[in-house]
Amino acid sequence: MSAKDTLVAAAVAIQSKAYAPYSKFTVGAAILDENGTIHTGVNVENAAYPVGSCAEAGAISAMVAAGGHRIKAIAVSGGNGTADEPLCTPCGGCRQRIREFAEPATPIHICGPNGLRKTFTLGELLPESFGPENL
Helix, strand or coil: CCHHHHHHHHHHHHHCCCECCCCCCCEEEEEEECCCCEEEEECECCCCCCCCECHHHHHHHHHHHCCCCCEEEEEEEECCCCCCCCCCCCCHHHHHHHHHHCCCCCEEEEEECCEEEEEEEHHHHCCCCCCHHHC
């Protein structure tokens, strides 16, 4: 199994662990760091909806807590797997969070319960971004 396939499988598998009792929209994320380690996260809602946390933010926190500093690739799995549902790309805030630890060429694999749907680079999802080198 390729690194990309392993990353996608991790995002799809963790999606079922999300806590989304209000929206019913579950999301899982898996990050491959510079050490080859995969870190996962899920969206977590609460009664003060929409004050929750995104799956990508959870995976980034797990990476940092484990000592990782660079995102080499990320997979995001969302939705219920219907053919006509829109792609579940990272929200604007998460695109900026990813940017803190990734380069514009970093692949972001968008998937759902049925696997990989499309791959973008961070630069495609967040063009002309503001990052650490701007400070």
